[in-house]
Amino acid sequence: MRNTFSTLFSISSRKSLKAFIRKSATLLENCTNERLIRHGNALHCHLIKMGLSSQKYIAVKLLIMYLDSRKSFEIDQMLKEFKGFNLVVHNCLVNANLLWGDVVNARRLFDEMPERNEVSWTALVSGLLKHGYVDEAMFYFVRNPFLSVFSWTATISGLVQNGLSFRAMELYKKMLRSGVLPNDITFTSIIKACIELGDLELGKGVIALIIKVGFEDDVCVSNSLVTFFLRLGEMDYARRTFDRMEEKDVVSWTTILDMHVEMGDLREARRIFDEMPERNEVTWSAIIARFSQSGNAEEAVRLFQEMVQDRFKPNESCYSSVISALASLEALQPGMNIHAHVLKIGMGTNVFVGSSLVDLYCKCGNTKDGRLVFDSLPEKNVVCWNSMVSGYSLNGQLAEATKLFNRIPQKNNISWNSLIAGHLAVDKFDEAFEVFNGMILSGEQPNKSTFSSVLKACASLASLEKGEYAHAKALKFGFHHDIFVGTALVDMYAKSGSIKSSQKIFNRMPTKNEVVWTAMIQGLAENGFAEESLHLFEEMERNSSVPPNELVLLSVLFACSHCGLVDKGLSYFNSMEEVYGIKPNERHYTSVVDMLSRSGRLCEAEEFIRNMPYEAEANAWAALLSGCKTFGNETLAKRTAEKLSELAETKPGGYILLSNIYASGGRWVDVMSTRELMNQKGIKKSGGCSWIELRNRVHLFYSQDETHTQSTEIYWVLQLFNSEIQSLFT
DNA sequence: ATAGGGTTAG
Numbered sequence: 158m159r160n161t162f163s164t165l166f167s168i169s170s171r172k173s174l175k176a177f178i179r180k181s182a183t184l185l186e187n188c189t190n191e192r193l194i195r196h197g198n199a200l201h202c203h204l205i206k207m208g209l210s211s212q213k214y215i216a217v218k219l220l221i222m223y224l225d226s227r228k229s230f231e232i233d234q235m236l237k238e239f240k241g242f243n244l245v246v247h248n249c250l251v252n253a254n255l256l257w258g259d260v261v262n263a264r265r266l267f268d269e270m271p272e273r274n275e276v277s278w279t280a281l282v283s284g285l286l287k288h289g290y291v292d293e294a295m296f297y298f299v300r301n302p303f304l305s306v307f308s309w310t311a312t313i314s315g316l317v318q319n320g321l322s323f324r325a326m327e328l329y330k331k332m333l334r335s336g337v338l339p340n341d342i343t344f345t346s347i348i349k350a351c352i353e354l355g356d357l358e359l360g361k362g363v364i365a366l367i368i369k370v371g372f373e374d375d376v377c378v379s380n381s382l383v384t385f386f387l388r389l390g391e392m393d394y395a396r397r398t399f400d401r402m403e404e405k406d407v408v409s410w411t412t413i414l415d416m417h418v419e420m421g422d423l424r425e426a427r428r429i430f431d432e433m434p435e436r437n438e439v440t441w442s443a444i445i446a447r448f449s450q451s452g453n454a455e456e457a458v459r460l461f462q463e464m465v466q467d468r469f470k471p472n473e474s475c476y477s478s479v480i481s482a483l484a485s486l487e488a489l490q491p492g493m494n495i496h497a498h499v500l501k502i503g504m505g506t507n508v509f510v511g512s513s514l515v516d517l518y519c520k521c522g523n524t525k526d527g528r529l530v531f532d533s534l535p536e537k538n539v540v541c542w543n544s545m546v547s548g549y550s551l552n553g554q555l556a557e558a559t560k561l562f563n564r565i566p567q568k569n570n571i572s573w574n575s576l577i578a579g580h581l582a583v584d585k586f587d588e589a590f591e592v593f594n595g596m597i598l599s600g601e602q603p604n605k606s607t608f609s610s611v612l613k614a615c616a617s618l619a620s621l622e623k624g625e626y627a628h629a630k631a632l633k634f635g636f637h638h639d640i641f642v643g644t645a646l647v648d649m650y651a652k653s654g655s656i657k658s659s660q661k662i663f664n665r666m667p668t669k670n671e672v673v674w675t676a677m678i679q680g681l682a683e684n685g686f687a688e689e690s691l692h693l694f695e696e697m698e699r700n701s702s703v704p705p706n707e708l709v710l711l712s713v714l715f716a717c718s719h720c721g722l723v724d725k726g727l728s729y730f731n732s733m734e735e736v737y738g739i740k741p742n743e744r745h746y747t748s749v750v751d752m753l754s755r756s757g758r759l760c761e762a763e764e765f766i767r768n769m770p771y772e773a774e775a776n777a778w779a780a781l782l783s784g785c786k787t788f789g790n791e792t793l794a795k796r797t798a799e800k801l802s803e804l805a806e807t808k809p810g811g812y813i814l815l816s817n818i819y820a821s822g823g824r825w826v827d828v829m830s831t832r833e834l835m836n837q838k839g840i841k842k843s844g845g846c847s848w849i850e851l852r853n854r855v856h857l858f859y860s861q862d863e864t865h866t867q868s869t870e871i872y873w874v875l876q877l878f879n880s881e882i883q884s885l886f887t
Numbered sequence: 888a889t890a891g892g893g894t895t896a897g
Contacts, residue, residue: 408891474893512894574896606897
């Protein structure tokens with residue numbers, strides 16, 4: 158390109174002016190990226206010197222070049238130069254205003270135009286649609302007197318971009334009825350609409366027409382068909398369409414690579430990537446992003462290194478993906494190295510890169526530097542706002558998160574979800590629920606993440622009423638089939654004591670992963686349905702392809718312990734490593750101690766506790782002590798209590814357990830002395846708290862302070878009940 | 888008017 162420009166400068170004096178103008182115009186048309194625009198700029202200066210810059214043909218090309226590269230300053234300058242407006246310049250002017258988002262001015266200029274061609278109408282409609290002004294766009298669309306395939310296609314694709322695929326489909330049918338034939342771009346847009354609508358039959362109808370009109374061999378159309386089948390889960394069709402293509406480009410290969418990622422076969426994806434006939438930086442960025450998104454952050458980083466070694470120049474996408482991978486690895490130092498590099502090559506202000514950097518610093522617990530990057534971004538979009546809000550949320554800085562959330566100019570559902578997550582992080586479950594209500598009221602569409610968070614809050618509150626409300630909303634929005642939401646529902650109902658509902662949800666789930674199985678098995682065990690819990694575990698082993706994990710085995714031990722199946726529990730425990738390949742952790746050991754103590758096998762329990770490979774948890778000793786109480790083994794009780802107080806020296810939790818056990822045995826003197834000891838050592842016990850929900854209001858009761866407004870009355874009634882009960886026995 | 892890739896929540 159540089160050479161072309163220099164030859165142009167040298168020939169300009171010799172060749173005729175007309176040819177020079179034509180050549181300049183073509184060159185300006187080709188200035189499509191940042192680097193080439195600098196040449197275009199140089200040519201512009203040259204043209205000014207030659208007095209040719211206001212030559213209409215040239216000027217329009219210059220204007221379009223600046224428009225395409227969004228050089229608002231130059232556009233402004235150029236438009237000032239024009240005195241007599243012709244139609245093309247006028248169109249450019251409207252376009253410029255649309256580009257700057259000044260919709261009002263664009264409409265005014267359009268309305269004032271003395272004459273309009275189809276480009277004027279189409280540009281206005283698509284510009285309005287790009288900014289989400291659907292009604293306004295349709296106002297002009299119906300008045301457009303030209304309505305060739307251009308206008309139809311522009312409007313259809315604009316509607317699809319606004320998520321209005323159904324209306325796009327209607328318009329497409331109207332277009333066919335009016336006798337206008339679709340072209341390749343219409344087809345790719347309308348296939349995208351079919352993907353959005355998830356309608357296979359509709360898509361097949363479109364394919365019939367594609368073949369009839371003769372676009373089935375078009376690379377772009379075929380690519381969009383491969384994507385269509387892929388998104389609708391028809392992998393066979395996707396593969397067949399791909400194999401049938403005579404001409405394949407990078408896009409085709411990238412799409413089929415995507416298909417294997419979708420099917421969870423990253424190795425096959427990698428194989429295809431390695432064997433691709435051609436690659437570009439888009440392909441690289443696709444594979445890096447895919448590995449990063451599917452939890453293979455290390456591999457993503459390795460691919461990035463490989464890309465650099467292969468002398469490909471990473472683009473913004475690659476940087477943002479690799480930074481995001483490093484963020485999930487919490488690899489601060491390598492991330493900072495890339496940050497420095499990105500700043501050096503002038504990509505520091507890119508929103509994508511910036512958002513990932515914000516995420517990186519926040520995931521590594523450094524919200525201060527995250528904020529610094531955030532503040533340095535000149536053009537902020539929702540994503541980087543969300544990154545920062547969720548960064549604060551992640552680190553428990555709820556006040557900061559809320560403050561920033563309120564300043565987001567155009568919130569989306571992720572913004573709300575981030576704020577809800579922020580409340581969950583600091584255990585403010587009631588408030589999380591309030592935020593959810595605010596979200597619904599503001600008209601924001603909740604999604605599956607919203608429900609999985611909100612249901613988690615309900616589970617922690619053990620509030621059946623709120624949980625049922627959230628469940629109803631999830632049903633209404635159609636997210637109850639999602640595996641995340643289903644899991645949260647199973648857990649919520651179990652935690653709220655409605656185990657029947659929990660089972661219903663569980664049984665209806667079409668696909669189950671280890672998390673749901675665990676939630677259900679745990680729910681049953683904790684609600685006293687130990688046998689059912691164990692049955693379910695056996696079913697899980699028999700019928701499902703998911704291997705048991707640590708947590709599910711903990712629930713199994715818990716269940717065994719609670720229904721007295723000590724030997725069964727022990728055999729599970731002993732086979733953990735061998736059969737399931739899971740090394741028992743402290744909590745598993747504690748569970749076994751609990752199991753033995755509950756069934757009175759105290760000596761075994763003591764021996765077990767002394768022989769375990771870890772230092773026993775305070776809970777384990779407490780379980781043994783409580784077993785000693787039940788079975789009246791005073792000597793062992795004494796030994797255990799001593800051990801527990803000894804442990805309490807280093808672990809404050811021990812004191813609380815000790816005092817609880819004394820309390821349950823009615824040894825109030827010992828309770829007092831333990832509490833005294835805790836006070837001396839400055840150990841604060843967070844107060845026990847209980848609550849009930851009445852008429853949509855939660856009433857809290859704390860173990861120490863009488864904080865409830867009506868506590869006097871409540872205690873008074875309680876005393877009344879007590880004396881009534883007493884009188885029954887006398 | 889334009890298919891394929893990128894950042895955020897659970």
